Amino acid sequence: MIAGRYLRARRKEAFISVIASLTMVGVAIGVATLIVVMSVMNGFRGELLDKILGLNGHFTGYPIESQFTDYEETVKALEQVDGVTFAVSFVEGQVLASGVGSSAGVTVRGMDEENLKKLDLLYNAAEQGGFDQWDDSRGVAIGYRLAQTLGVGIGDEVQIINPEGAMTPFGSTPQIRSYPVNVIYNLGMVEFDSYFMYMPLEPAQDYFRMVDEVLKPGMGPLDPLASDEEIDAAYERIPRASAVEIFIEDPDQVAQVRRNLLDQTDLRPMVLTDWQQRNETFFSALQVERVVMFTILSMIILVAAFNIISSLIMLVKDKSADIAVLRTMGATRGSIMRVFSITGTTIGVVGTLAGTVIGLIVAANAEFLRSSISNLLGITLFPPEVFFLSSLPSRTDPVEVTVVVTMALGLSFLATLYPAWRAAQYDPVEALRYE
Structure with a gap:
């Protein structure tokens, strides 16, 4: 209940509430971006593999002797x-x-x-x-x-x-x-x-x-x-x-x-070459690109997690008197930690869920959005001469979505620990001395 009250904005706490809202948006953007980019890269690799192996065999046998x-x-x-x-x-x-x-x-x-x-x-x-x-x-x-x-x-x-x-x-x-x-x-x-x-x-x-x-x-x-x-x-x-x-x-x-x-x-007698040998460099480059893109885009979620830390620290500073009163009424340090942990985790959970929904919707309609934007702006996004394919494929992997969601929730929870610990260490006497 207390964590919910701290999340709802009041006039004098509007600035902190705005920071929390922006942090929530940041988490949602990071999660959605990761899901969309990984889905498009999965679709790109899968479509290329289907096309290449649909015409060229998994093995090519050249006769000898x-x-x-x-x-x-x-x-x-x-x-x-x-x-x-x-x-x-x-x-x-x-x-x-x-x-x-x-x-x-x-x-x-x-x-x-x-x-x-x-x-x-x-x-x-x-x-x-x-x-x-x-x-x-x-x-x-x-x-x-x-x-x-x-x-x-x-x-x-x-x-x-x-x-x-x-x-x-x-x-x-x-x-x-x-x-x-x-x-x-x-x-x-x-x-x-x-x-x-x-x-x-x-x-x-x-x-x-x-x-x-x-x-x-x-x-x-x-x-x-x-x-x-x-x-x-x-x-x-x-x-x-x-x-x-x-x-x-x-x-x-x-x-x-x-x-x-x-x-x-x-x-x-034949000399056999398989598809992995023929396309080793190409698909290795795609795999490296997937890892690099995942690492880079994960930084968006990490930045949002640091924003959770900063917004919670400001909230703790603003609620120092409330913390002192709760402590004098018998609230334990663990209770104070739970209040602020729930507050910060709620920001991460809501942002993660919103980002997941947005990411799945965008990934499912990637080609429609690409063609719509191309027609609206009069330019060719993802030209086939460069990207090999005439459309923008997208394949969402449930395992990768689970990894992204778990990572976002984990970072959001970890980001709450330090501010919550600081709030639990407040001395009620010092906090109320100048009130």
């Missing part, structure tokens, strides 16, 4: 390994893509429709066109940002140039071909929407010269005057793939699945 002509058998064998969800084979190469008056360097991946359907993220991301009848389409799929760069749309031709073309007596000549745009997809990640082009497997193998022509067994030397039909009948076309992507059930179990893959004796 022989040409990768047995890619279909390898995919089937990999999918039998414990912990592996599925695997996809592909052909990959770097080319220069040209559209209407503009060019860009892109990565071309050749995949058949069966493997493409395994990549739900890509297969369901088609905004224009679709992947139906993909193997027979003889066209390409590009990201919407790449389509904007090249100035092309559905049905337009894209010219791709590969410097490693056919060999002639005068050296290698660039290979130039045009393909229609059949699909424009939007993955929401700048890197994939700007630099990746997909092509049916057979055209990609043909374009990148990933088909070996071997004379069929039993065929003797061909007649120099043989027709093209006879030559085609005498040779067997053996297609190759560049590598295979392996997707696993739990991205954090790469070590165990790697052991399972190495223990599978019937697999062809």
Whole structure:
């Protein structure tokens, strides 16, 4: 009751009450800021991880010792390994893509429709066109940002140039071909929407010269005057793939699945690189940034805790006569400590609860607030060219929210101990001497 009376402002104590209110606001701002920032960073990391691992496998296997002509058998064998969800084979190469008056360097991946359907993220991301009848389409799929760069749309031709073309007596000549745009997809990640082009497997193998022509067994030397039909009948076309992507059930179990893959004796020799190795620097930087941001923003709550100390010290000074009267009426030192501890802790509890509610609301509507502010001010907040993603993701972690709330309440309680102890040490005789 006494602590509640001290929290309610009276005219002559208005200044102390204002300080307490500002302290409460400071605690709320600190808690809300921490929850929002950590949620956005969780969302950013999770969204990037989902996008990266939605297209690039948890493992990438590069064949060694022989040409990768047995890619279909390898995919089937990999999918039998414990912990592996599925695997996809592909052909990959770097080319220069040209559209209407503009060019860009892109990565071309050749995949058949069966493997493409395994990549739900890509297969369901088609905004224009679709992947139906993909193997027979003889066209390409590009990201919407790449389509904007090249100035092309559905049905337009894209010219791709590969410097490693056919060999002639005068050296290698660039290979130039045009393909229609059949699909424009939007993955929401700048890197994939700007630099990746997909092509049916057979055209990609043909374009990148990933088909070996071997004379069929039993065929003797061909007649120099043989027709093209006879030559085609005498040779067997053996297609190759560049590598295979392996997707696993739990991205954090790469070590165990790697052991399972190495223990599978019937697999062809491959060099395996996992997603943690490929993105080690990037995700390590994100983790360091999370720790640093948490530490820096925690200082807001620490400053608010010091404000609790200062407001309570002023309150104790102002209530020195009241403390003396309570002591002469029989109040113990412990009772006085509890009064001021409850007063200061109440400020911290109310501020923490308010900050938690505000933080959760803002974190849940982070993208809406970003787009609203961007439209209102006419500027782009968090430009996708810098932050990789086209929207501002947010994922609230209950464990982190609990840590933030516990830290705020703990600091608020600790901040009350010294002023409450000082109040309990007041000598009633000295306090009342000049009253």
